[in-house]
Amino acid sequence: MNTYDILYSMDYIENDLIEEAAVYNGNKKRRIIIKCISAACVILAVGITGINIQNSISIKNRDITQRFGMLKVDPDVEKPLKLNATLSNIYPYFEYLYKITTEYDNFDVIYGTVKNITTVKKIIPSPASVYYITAFDIDIIKSYRVTPEKETVKAISISCKRMASAPDIGPSYFNISEGQSSIFTLWAKNARVDWSGIEDLHIDPYDYADYVVSTQFDTDDNGAKIAWYGYMTFEEIQELFDNAPYNKEYLLEKYGT
Amino acid sequence: MDDDKIIDLFLARDERAITETSSKYGAFLFSAAERITASSTDADECVNDTYLQAWNGIPPAEPRGYFRTYLLRITRHAALDICRKRDAEKRSALMTEITEELENCLSDRQTAESAVEYKELGALINRFLKQQKELDRNIFIRRYYMAHSVEQISKSLGINKNRVKSVLFRTRNKLKVYLESEGYFV
Structure with missing residues (x-):
């Protein structure tokens, strides 16, 4: 037996x-x-x-949990992968971003540092899916385009994990960790983005944040495809933002828009 | 929320049933799955599967009076399935301990292959457990059903670890004899 x-x-x-x-x-x-x-x-x-730190933390988490009417989970942050990010293989993605900025309003790319993460999850029994919603603040280090003059923006990311044939959407909540510096693609409320993938949630993400993060990114050895874990150095990011060939003249010449 | 009210939500196909179940039993189920799988990601999947299976199972099931056990059973089964799939290569230390303990009194000569056989075997184990002392029975169930460590059992019951081990050893041996007497070649 x-x-x-x-x-x-x-x-x-x-x-x-x-x-x-x-x-x-x-x-x-x-x-x-x-x-x-x-x-x-x-x-x-x-x-x-004389200080009940735990209590203050749980109040903060309860607050956001109640606002969403969802379940709080502790963000289970995976150990980030060390990827071989180089400027040359990140350029194509910037070019792509520039291209789509001509099609979408109110979009930005920023380089910033994550803080105040709260992750909640919502289970939708039908269709079977589990959504992870991560709200966090980003201290802006560099801004690419339209972010207003703020030092910090409130952002939210929504991802859908496994379950039947439900499609995965958004960056995984695993990818965001406290103190991490990454490049984020941000969509403001009036950006023309198709949010039909999250219609089951019955929420408006912009009730809770200034921007929805649609991408964090990094490069892998194969080029500009994508899973950012924030392992570029500050100097590399500076160089990327200051000197990368996504300036208007370069891109106009390349794409003719 | 009271279990009966949660079950009423399930019966009414109200999605708050999931939220309330998770709020009341989420941590309990997660820790049960994590003990077996030794992986928080796998445990999370098991718990999510549990909610969905409960959603699909109630109705027709109406587990009043044993809702916690109903959920635990689903979670445990899902966790065992994961362990069985990955088996020895990534088996958790605790599951290795538990299966090794059982292997010492049960050999591989016969394998249950159908739900009916599992059910028959389950019925025998029920009968066996009912004949045991309350303490021995509960230690056995905690160890081999809930996958508690010896240390956890010792702490939660306020008894010495050696006594827990000794009770488990005795009960396994008795189970072996009992199953043999019922025609199971162990």
Whole structure:
């Protein structure tokens, strides 16, 4: 008999037995004493520090969770990949961005640093899909185009993860981490962007942020295709913004727009 | 929210059922799945699958009085499926421990191949567990159904780790004898 057979056959253990095991408390008296001592220690610790940091964090998260009416999850940030980003293979993407700016209004590309991340998720049973919505602020270091004179913008990213045939949309919430500096593509409310992919959410992202982030980007060894993990140095980014051949003359010449 | 009210939401096809279920049992289910899969990403998938299966299963199911167990059963099964697929190559340390413990008293000579066989075996295990002392039964279920570590069981029940190990050892041996007596070649 395979050991997994036993583990699977335990699926048929009666509900009463499982419930009993779930709440079974063993030596209750001893546990109550331990709980009392723990509670006293917590009260003492809070009294000594005078600051309940955890509480302030949970209030902040609860606030945004309630606004969305969704479930809070801790952002499970994957360790970023170290990619071989070079200026030459990022250029084509900038050229592409320039090209589409001629077609869309109120769009910007900024280089900035992420802070104040809150991730919420919403499960849509039908069609089966799970959306991750990440709200965060970006401290602007460099701005490419139309971002108003602000030092910080409120941004939101929406991604859809797995489940049946639901399409993935947007950058994965895994890609955004606190303190990370990346290049972001931002779409303001009146940008002509097709948001039909998120219609199941029944929310307007711009109720919660100035911009929706549609892309973070980086390059891989194959060229300008895309998953930005923020591993370019500041100097490289400066060079990209200051000297890259996406200036108007270059692009007008190349694309004739 | 009360379990019965959550089930009413499911029956009414109200999507708040998912939110309320997640709010009440999300962390519980996640930790159960994470113990088995040893992966937060896999555990997340198991929990999402649980919500969807509950959504598709209620109705006709109406798990009043055992809603938590109903959800846990789905999560656990999903987590075991993941473990079985990736099997030894990436099996979690805890699952390796658990399966090795069971392998010591159960050999590979016979494999259950259908739901009916699993159900028959499950019925035998039920009968066996009911004959055990309350403490022994609950330690066994926590270890092999909920995939708790020996340390967790020891802490939550306020008993020595060696005693937990000893109870598990004794119960496994008794299970082996019992299954053999019922015609299972173990």
